[in-house]
Amino acid sequence: MKAETDCAACPLRKFALFEALDENDEEATRRFKDGERRVDPGTILMHEGMVSEDFYTVLSGMGLRYKTTPDGKRQVINFVLPGDFIGLQSGLMSEMKHSVETTTRMHLCRFKRSSLLPFMRNNPGRAFDVTWLSAVEENLVAEALVSIGQQPAATRLAWALHRLYTRISAVGADLGPGRIPLPYTQQDMADALGLSLVHTNRILRLLQTDGMISWRDKVLTVHDERALANRAGMTADMQETIPRRPLI
Amino acid sequence: MKAETDCAACPLRKFALFEALDENDEEATRRFKDGERRVDPGTILMHEGMVSEDFYTVLSGMGLRYKTTPDGKRQVINFVLPGDFIGLQSGLMSEMKHSVETTTRMHLCRFKRSSLLPFMRNNPGRAFDVTWLSAVEENLVAEALVSIGQQPAATRLAWALHRLYTRISAVGADLGPGRIPLPYTQQDMADALGLSLVHTNRILRLLQTDGMISWRDKVLTVHDERALANRAGMTADMQETIPRRPLI
DNA sequence: CCCGGTCTTTAACATTTGATGTAGAGGGAT
DNA sequence: ATCCCTCTACATCAAATGTTAAAGACCGGG
Numbered sequence: 001m002k003a004e005t006d007c008a009a010c011p012l013r014k015f016a017l018f019e020a021l022d023e024n025d026e027e028a029t030r031r032f033k034d035g036e037r038r039v040d041p042g043t044i045l046m047h048e049g050m051v052s053e054d055f056y057t058v059l060s061g062m063g064l065r066y067k068t069t070p071d072g073k074r075q076v077i078n079f080v081l082p083g084d085f086i087g088l089q090s091g092l093m094s095e096m097k098h099s100v101e102t103t104t105r106m107h108l109c110r111f112k113r114s115s116l117l118p119f120m121r122n123n124p125g126r127a128f129d130v131t132w133l134s135a136v137e138e139n140l141v142a143e144a145l146v147s148i149g150q151q152p153a154a155t156r157l158a159w160a161l162h163r164l165y166t167r168i169s170a171v172g173a174d175l176g177p178g179r180i181p182l183p184y185t186q187q188d189m190a191d192a193l194g195l196s197l198v199h200t201n202r203i204l205r206l207l208q209t210d211g212m213i214s215w216r217d218k219v220l221t222v223h224d225e226r227a228l229a230n231r232a233g234m235t236a237d238m239q240e241t242i243p244r245r246p247l248i
Numbered sequence: 249m250k251a252e253t254d255c256a257a258c259p260l261r262k263f264a265l266f267e268a269l270d271e272n273d274e275e276a277t278r279r280f281k282d283g284e285r286r287v288d289p290g291t292i293l294m295h296e297g298m299v300s301e302d303f304y305t306v307l308s309g310m311g312l313r314y315k316t317t318p319d320g321k322r323q324v325i326n327f328v329l330p331g332d333f334i335g336l337q338s339g340l341m342s343e344m345k346h347s348v349e350t351t352t353r354m355h356l357c358r359f360k361r362s363s364l365l366p367f368m369r370n371n372p373g374r375a376f377d378v379t380w381l382s383a384v385e386e387n388l389v390a391e392a393l394v395s396i397g398q399q400p401a402a403t404r405l406a407w408a409l410h411r412l413y414t415r416i417s418a419v420g421a422d423l424g425p426g427r428i429p430l431p432y433t434q435q436d437m438a439d440a441l442g443l444s445l446v447h448t449n450r451i452l453r454l455l456q457t458d459g460m461i462s463w464r465d466k467v468l469t470v471h472d473e474r475a476l477a478n479r480a481g482m483t484a485d486m487q488e489t490i491p492r493r494p495l496i
Numbered sequence: 497c498c499c500g501g502t503c504t505t506t507a508a509c510a511t512t513t514g515a516t517g518t519a520g521a522g523g524g525a526t
Numbered sequence: 527a528t529c530c531c532t533c534t535a536c537a538t539c540a541a542a543t544g545t546t547a548a549a550g551a552c553c554g555g556g
Contacts, residue, residue, distance in 0.1 A: 067394050070483045075394040089387065092380045093491060097387045120379070121372035128368055131375070132340045134382040139337065139345045141389045146315050146323040148397050149442030152542070185503065194397030196544050201505060235318045243341060400512070433533065444514050449535065 017170045018247040028123040037108045045100040055087030061106030067098045076192035082171040091116040129246035158231035182220035265418040266495040276371040285356045294348040303335030309354030324440035330419040339364040377494035404441045406479035430468035
């Protein structure tokens with residue numbers, strides 16, 4: 001049994017990405033917390049169609065959120081990173097509409113499904129934050145929709161890599177200048193972008209020979225962020241830092 | 249000046265789609281309400297990047313929620329139907345991340361941005377419902393992502409039409425057996441599905457000559473719902489009625 | 497140290513989808 | 527009625543992407 005992390009010492013709090021929390025809210029969140037959980041890579045945390053008795057905030061590690069089609073294809077909805085709140089759906093609707101799978105080892109902060117309503121009821125500020133997070137998620141998915149719906153493969157891939165670079169950097173997983181951990185496979189990327197594995201590999205190679213990135217041994221190195229953002233079809237004003245968001 | 253609609257007599261309440269509301273919550277919602285608004289077709293209710301001072305619940309009429317790319321393309325995120333709550337984003341994040349435009353005349357129930365936080369603070373049940381709605385929206389967008397990312401054009405189009413058929417039927421806009429109003433253009437559908445106008449038209453013709461639907465004069469007739477659902481790649485269990493949701 | 501996995505890379509070929517151009521139908525403003 | 531505009535319809539060709547197949551790289555287990 002490892003010692004549990006106290007909320008005040010939460011390893012995520014230090015990142016500028018997350019909104020500050022006042023004492024009352026912090027105390028309430030501490031009481032909402034039901035424990036912690038550590039899981040291996042490849043663990044299915046939640047399964048489409050099932051009811052999950054818990055939700056989690058990711059303390060460390062990465063994963064995937066995806067849906068599957070009746071004909072067996074998989075669409076990755078979003079990449080799960082530290083600070084993400086997962087499983088909210090099953091607390092609101094009756095069941096999960098997507099699955100969540102870990103890609104690396106993952107350390108989670110656990111909350112009970114049954115205590116969500118009282119938590120929100122007794123802590124309006126935190127209820128507001130939960131809604132906020134939900135809206136942030138919606139926006140991330142909508143952005144992916146735009147990318148997939150309107151952009152050619154090279155633009156999509158550049159966009160996805162740029163966004164991962166920005167998001168992962170913001171939770172402090174720097175490995176040096178322009179280097180971040182990226183534990184996903186090309187198949188994962190393909191499923192996120194709605195491309196075939198082969199085509200994804202083609203385009204990836206292109207971006208690498210162009211010298212703007214390299215991606216080896218689960219480490220992504222961005223050599224020229226400006227060029228990457230450019231390929232991603234982003235204008236200057238879209239490259240601002242990610243807006244701050246609450247942490248549950 | 250038309251008389252305003254009282255919440256108790258809200259034309260939407262009668263539909264089974266929406267959750268019942270207790271007296272306290274209804275009263276609170278009535279106080280939250282700031283008035284009504286009627287707008288013409290083609291009105292841009294909210295604009296990407298702008299802060300909206302109001303949000304709305306759609307009482308009647310249809311519209312589109314979309315994002316645009318720097319190169320001028322448009323991705324329709326979702327179709328806006330009666331009962332939808334729009335503009336939540338600008339109450340949470342600083343600004344709207346998408347635009348909302350009316351397609352038909354629209355009748356709206358208006359709320360003030362500044363009163364969202366107090367409203368949620370004083371009415372935990374309603375705060376829960378707002379979050380719920382946000383999660384429902386997220387799921388709709390995620391489903392679109394799956395369709396666009398993984399399915400060929402015919403499947404996507406069949407899926408979109410089937411979903412519109414189900415959603416629009418649920419808010420009572422029946423015009424007879426299998427007939428619903430569908431005021432959108434083929435370009436709107438193309439922008440929602442990530443297809444070119446020409447290709448959308450091709451596929452649409454196909455579905456029509458196959459006899460499963462017809463779509464003329466802004467009216468969609470579904471002749472064979474089973475066949476349409478089939479083409480949409482849906483299994484039997486996905487054709488259940490839409491889950492109930494709250495109404496603000 | 498070999499074996500059987502998974503992941504990446506490449507090639508050749510098939511298919512879907514997009515781009516462009518043209519035409520006609522319908523609706524609203526003048 | 528006429529003009530202008532949007533929307534639908536259809537053909538042709540070009541480009542983007544998918545499919546299938548195969549081989550090499552890497553890794554952990556026996």
